[in-house]
């Protein structure tokens with residue numbers, strides 16, 4: 001079976017994302033996040049865990065009532081009572097999860113592989129009877145025996161599931177292994193395969209991209225990469241990575257992503273790191289002289305990712321590592337034309353100030369230093385340099 005170069009994003013910000021320790025979205029935030037994802041064109045959203053109780057079910061019902069374009073999924077354990085709580089919520093699909101590694105089958109559930117297969121037969125059929133489409137969530141699939149995973153998938157398909165979720169629950173895989181495992185599973189089954197990666201080793205996005213190359217049809221993501229422990233694969237990284245590196249389309253448009261990213265950041269209460277890829281405040285900010293000079297000549301000189309893809313822009317700042325081109329450009333923005341010699345004199349002042357204050361100079365400071373330049377320029381260079389610092 002061949003697959004076109006598309007991947008369906010199943011965003012789990014409202015399920016695994018909310019499992020980030022200390023995070024609890026209120027209804028208004030859940031609605032805003034769901035709408036935000038829908039507006040970007042994310043086709044599937046995993047929106048909660050009905051067995052958590054009435055409040056969670058009400059919130060899921062509320063999201064289902066929004067009339068979003070996205071298909072909605074809920075997460076459930078393989079238990080009849082849990083499954084019943086997933087019915088009549090207005091969602092399309094359930095991710096029916098079961099541990100598949102011997103570690104978790106024996107040491108968490110106290111069961112056997114045969115018990116797991118029997119559970120899949122019984123509960124997938126129950127879910128289908130409730131009118132739900134079913135994905136079987138293979139919890140801890142990354143530590144499971146691959147031949148057993150093939151049996152899990154075969155059993156799931158025979159019972160009426162359409163999807164298998166390959167979960168790297170503890171975040172221990174790397175892309176080469178993911179590629180090899182996914183290729184193997186792809187060769188044995190026609191089921192949709194969804195990659196669910198965690199970022200414990202900083203490899204969630206790389207593993208998700210590898211899964212796409214290995215034959216996954218779906219990828220789980222979260223906004224800003226939030227989620228259990230170190231988080232999940234970041235929506236923005238996966239979407240951009242798939243397109244830019246592999247020419248794989250997801251139909252998700254990130255040009256208005258910043259609004260959603262900020263919304264999720266605020267709702268979690270955990271600030272995004274300044275240098276977090278794609279969404280961090282500082283990731284399109286440049287100080288180093290050679291880089292700024294290169295960017296001013298042609299942005300392609302130092303641009304791996306076009307900030308416009310995310311509705312952002314390059315920002316040039318002055319600091320300890322600036323060069324004279326950056327100084328000339330900064331003063332030009334103030335309407336002041338500098339010669340190279342003046343720029344060099346001012347650069348020395350900018351460097352020492354930035355080292356002392358650990359910040360870029362303000363426009364007011366730049367203007368002041370420029371006014372002082374005349375008197376300094378008259379002095380011998382060594383004296384001028386001393387006076388400026």
Ligand SMILES: CC(=O)SCCNC(=O)CCNC(=O)[C@H](O)C(C)(C)COP(=O)(O)OP(=O)(O)OC[C@H]1O[C@@H](n2cnc3c(N)ncnc32)[C@H](O)[C@@H]1OP(=O)(O)O
Pocket residue numbers: 016019049051052076077078079097098099108109139169228
């Ligand atoms: C890897 C993941 O992210 S899985 C999703 C994890 N998410 C969450 O846990 C968040 C929401 N969780 C909850 O609200 C609660 O844990 C509930 C409602 C699901 C369950 O609560 P409780 O019934 O009080 O159980 P508790 O959380 O203490 O323990 C989990 C139980 O589920 C069992 N279990 C765990 N996974 C599964 C599964 N996939 N299928 C069936 N049973 C399971 C455990 O063995 C344990 O049962 P035991 O006490 O008989 O050994």
Ligand SMILES: O=C(O)CCC(=O)C(=O)O
Pocket residue numbers: 016075095096097098136137138139140165167168169170196198
């Ligand atoms: O079984 C699943 O659906 C995956 C659950 C999950 O979030 C994980 O394993 O990290």
